[in-house]
Amino acid sequence: MSDILTVTLNPTVDLSTSAPSISAGPKLRCTTPKADPGGGGINVSRAIRFLGGDSTAFIATGGETGARLLRLLAAEGVKFTAFSVTGDTRQSIAVTDSGTGEQYRFVMPGPYWNADMVDEALSAIDSAAARDGIVILSGSQPPGVPVDFPARLSNRLSSHGGRLFVDTSGEPLHLLVREPANTSVLRMDDVEAEDLAGRALPTRLDTADFATSLVERGIAENVIIARGADGSTLANSTGRWHCSRAVDPAEVVSAVGAGDSFVGAFSLALARDEDIVDALKFGTAAASAAVITEGTDLCSAENVARFLPGCELTTL
Template sequence: MIPQGSGAQAPILTVTLNPALDLSTSAAEVVPDLKLRCAAPVIDPGGGGINVSRAVARMGGRSTALVALGGGTGQRLCALLQEAGLPVLRLDAPGETRQSLSVTDRGTGGQYRFVLPGPDWMPPDVGLALDAIAGAAPAGGIVVLSGSNPPGVPAEFAAMLAPRLNRRGARMFVDTSGAALAAVAAGQDAPVEVLRMDDAEAEGLAGRPLPSRADTADFAFALVAAGAARSVLIARGSDGNIVAGPDGRWHVEAHRVPIVSKVGAGDSFVAGYTLGVARGLSLPDALGLAAAAASATCMTPATELCHPDDIARLYDQRIVTPI
């Protein structure tokens, strides 16, 4: 069964500044120039923090989703979140919420993903977002900042937010990429609680290959020592995940499951780890829950995310070892 922990769950706030209305469909073959007749689309609310909240709910956990929404697309996305029973705090975005499209080629199984840009943000919009997140941050809880920054939001956004959350006694988990990831990894006066990245991003920051688990763990620990975060998580794809921090260096195996779609797997990993920490699980057990959620999501089509029965079964098969 999915572990519940021994006490009350700490509150979780997820933050999505650049959400998307996710449309997923399939075609017999994806080729250029021709009109492609597609299957009826599946429509889901998307974006890093939203997916984390959706996966937390699949595991019987509770979270509140703070989401920047704008225009008719934003209204539709908000309605989908409410239909899913997710508590939502709405932040007005400065423009229309974006859409994304994934199309699966039924002949090859290949998946093509098209992601549109979000609306342009101005400095006053950034200030309002910082105020809203800091005001909603639960004392003693966890704030998950996940996903890309919209155009105009500075790469240093997480660094700007971290000291304000620390003053409220809230822990910040960050899962981002590109310049925003580099800004956090550079270290700061107020390190985030958890920083997550994948192996390609880690190698880009390190400036060298990280072929072994020990190489990845060494780099993760170097980021901790530099003050970027108290713990660093690095995904190694099919070779599982590494964490380094105050509780040591650990590796969790990725489960061998049939891969239907990897969309949302990383967000599900963050959801499992966050919920494990919020429920007071040990670090190895939180890692085990994270790996189970990610692998369960890989077993589902498009943007469907993980099923509770699959998570429970895979969690019982977890393999977590110290490095």
């Protein structure tokens, strides 16, 4: 059993392609699509695999698309445990306009879950998680899954010392902030943080102050806020730090996968008993490595090693 279990309730087969130009009306002749296994937790497990680590991906799958998803994961050597759901696993499509470089992303909702599926999934995740291990809940929730699912999962895991890392958005994130669920790590991006704060967070200190306020309220032991190209800010009861990305803006191709690469590297470092500040730096290097790749590609160990020395750590 792996020390890291990633959880993807709403996985997807990500299709990426390009067209000479994109406009409404005419048929758009696209290049041969590339298919990748997708969804927050899956991409975290893939990033961990690319970095030489080990995890198990808990995946809710259904139908022919779900079967294809599992084949894609097996081809990459990612370990997984499949949880069967009613309905077909979704697909998502990313189309790049070759003329402008702009990318259009079409994301489907996924199959509907009933209450029995939710309860069965909670029990299955609890059984699959390592005692005192790390469980990463990342990505969107399918229709029908209650917004308090992260809190329910946290309660299950706390009985055997499991550490829950949550990277979510929308109403589930808002509920976690209104009703703390004793998570170990809560990660969000700057847009989500500003939405929660009800104000702009233009500087690193603004971001650190807001993250600290969440820690002081008991929302999570560690709060991480990604500031886009500027890097990520981390706050806990012992301090606040910012780590900047080390990538030349001219090298940036796509921001897709940067967050999942960060979470994968950050979690892998903690699973290896590294200091949380070193984990922040490793995660930032992985995010830097991800933005220079095309489409749904993630970080590579080679590029993480290249960027790591240049990721500047600052105490706030």
